[in-house]
Amino acid sequence: MRRLFTQSVRPFKWSRLSIVFRPGFSRSLHKNWNSVNDFFQYTRGRFVSNEEHELSIRRVKFDMNELARLAADSVGSRECVHIEKFPDGMFNKTFLFTMANGVEVVGKVPNPNAGQPHFTTASEVATMDFVRNVLGTPVPRVLAWSSKAGENSVGAEYIIMEKVTGVQLSHVWHNMGIEDRFEIVKAISGYQRSWSSTSFTKYGSLYYSCDTDYQKECVLVKSDGTHAKEPRFAIGPSTGRDQADHGRVSIDFDRGPWDDAFQYRRAVGLREITSVQSIGDLPRSPLSLYGPDTYHPTRAKKLAALHSYLQLVRYLLPTDKTIMAPFLWHSDLHTENIFVNPERPTEVLGIIDWQSTEVLPLFEHARQPYFLDYDGPSVEGLEPPTLPENISEFSSAKQLEAKRLYMSMSLSALYRNLTYRDNPVLYKAMEFRQTKCFEMMLLAQNLLVDGEALYQASVLDLEKEWPDVPGAQALGNPPFPVRLSASEVRSLEKDVSGAILGMELMADIKNSLGELWPEKGVVRHGQYNDTKTLLNQAKARMHDRLKSSEENCAWEYSWPFDS
Structure with a gap:
């Protein structure tokens, strides 16, 4: 079921928009940067559904002259002489600023759809600091930033940061041999081992203590069980994408922080209920067509599924407390977010895009990196994949296809084996994600958009397995908490x-x-x-x-x- 509701990310690649001002031009001429309309619009492509709305939530107006001046000041340069706009992301505008002295820095401005004002930027900056200086991950250093659009000269939130050296992994991945790809997998697995060496005592997102009302200092839990206080940081409201997408950004609900995994998971259900009740028009499913003879979603049906979730959630949680501990994690490790040395592409130089990072239970994070995803049967357990025994009978094209699939599966198997050997807690969390209990939690967190009929069907299936559900056994084998009438079951089948x-x-x-x-x-x-x-x-x-x-x-x- 999870496969039906999971979409892989395949980033587009387009050329940059480049605006150059020759050294020696007076700063007053830089006002022309504000006249470059494409700087402020979504220009990467066209939307085929509700385009006017989609473009509007990705349009942001700000003073580019001021952003360029601040970028120059951040590195002690006289002026910025060259601006390039990187291809638009779905949530941000990103620019490369080149100074009169040749220094390059990156500037980032969030779109209106990026998340709650202030919190999204403030958390991203604090997270980059923590990951870089506490967890030892190569992350760009932030040079200047502001999370208060109304209190700065730019008129928008912004981050100015170092430019990561090297090239995106996407530029070299397809030309790398299997041995070099293995080395990249080992490197990323090593960073994940570092992230899983330090957990927290609350769930939400990370901030500087001065940027959130939750002033209680952050407490870190090391792998040996010792505690350490980090007074510069605090756990505050979650900035995860699920808290903002599909109109949720403007709805008032509990965004944390939370004291335990049950509180967090219960808040997911309450968030979806509030969103279903509050939003004007229910979002269209990206996975299904609605029409004659198909299913028609209603608020009542969504609310019924969410009430089932709330009755079940405490029993769906894993019984192993180690995989429920809160960890900070990069949730979008695709090939455009990983930078490598072009001369030695096995050397990782930087990992970018820490926006919307959350401190969540380890089992929420425990999936293989996106750059290892492929179309084909998933790897399970620790056994290496094998080529078909009769591959010699295949056509040349089919042999090539089989070998490519074998390589992809081998990389996935390597990741699983490295995790099992070097990061056993993460491996246990990965195993939990293969259970029906996790699938039901995963499906529930987007019921505002789709999945309520299949969720209720899963509830009926779970009732048959109830005596064997670990969470129910751990809580004394109570009666199954959800009751559907015979007429409800007949309606559900349809x-x-x-x-x-x-x-x-x-x-x-x-x-x-x-x-x-x-x-x-x-x-x-x-x-x-x-x-x-x-x-x-x-x-x-x-x-x-x-x-x-x-x-x-x-x-x-x-x-x-x-x-």
Whole structure:
């Protein structure tokens, strides 16, 4: 079930927008930087669903002249003479500033959709400091920053930081041999071992003590069980993406900090309930089509699933307290966030993008790094993968495909074996993520968007396994806490059938578009017209199968893509 609700991240790669001012121009001419509209807009691609809204939440106006001046001041330079805009992320604008003395620094401004004002930036800066100076991870040094847009000359939150040396792993990964890839896996596994050597006593996100109302100093727990106080830092409200996406950023609910894993996990359910009740229009599922014969989400059905979750959550938690301890973790280790030495690509020089980092139970973090993900059967246990015995009978193309899959599976197996050997607590957390209990917690945290029918079906399945659920056994084998009537079960069976049909229909459209499929709703500018044409053809095929004008109207109303 988890596979149905998980989408891999495949970052786009586009050229930078570059604006140059020759050395010797007076600073007054730099006001022209504010006239470069693309600096402030989302320019990386086009959205195929609700484009006007998607662009608006990624549009931010600020004083680029002031940001350039502050960037120059941060390194003691006379002026900034060159600005490059990096390809837009989904949540930030990022720029490369080159100074008159040749020094380069990176500036980052969050979009309105990045998270709660102040908290997102303040936590990111404190996290980078902690990870760099306490956990020993290569992270850019912050040179200047402000989390109060109304109190600075830029008119927006910003971070100015060192430019990471080297190149993104994405530039060299596909040309690296298996031995060099092994070395990268070992290096990243080593950093994760460092992160798991220090836990905390609360759950949420990390801040400087002066930047949060939660003034109690941070307490660190070392791997030997000793405690150490870090008065510069404090655990405050979570800045995780789940706290902000799909309209949640403007809704008032408990964002932490929390004292234990149960409090945190219960808050997830209460957050989703508040969001379902408060949001104007329910978000559209990115994984399913709604229309005739498919499932139709309602607030009542979402709330019913969330109430089931709240009744079950204490029993879904692992019984091993070591994997429930709170840890700070990088949750998005893909190839564009890892920088390596181009001459020695096995040498990791930096890890970037610590925005929205959370201090959460270890089992929440314990997945293999995204750069190891692949399409194919997942690796389980510790046994190495093998090539098909009859591979010699395959065509050349099929042999190449099998060998590529074997390499990907081998890297995944290596990561699992390194973790088992050097980081056994993390490995235990990875194993827990394979259980039905974790799958039900994972699905529950996005029920505002989708999954409520399948969640309730999972509840019925869990009832059959109840005597064997470790959490229930540890709490005295109580009766199963959720009760669904016979009529509710019959209605649920219809909902599940409709939900599966809706996902199959969306999967068919995705397959028909191939590489033109709008990952996260966005495509390159040059692909936009072709993508829209194929989507309209898919809609026409849908209409051709319908029997009545009422059904056509229903599909027309529910079609999730812009006309």
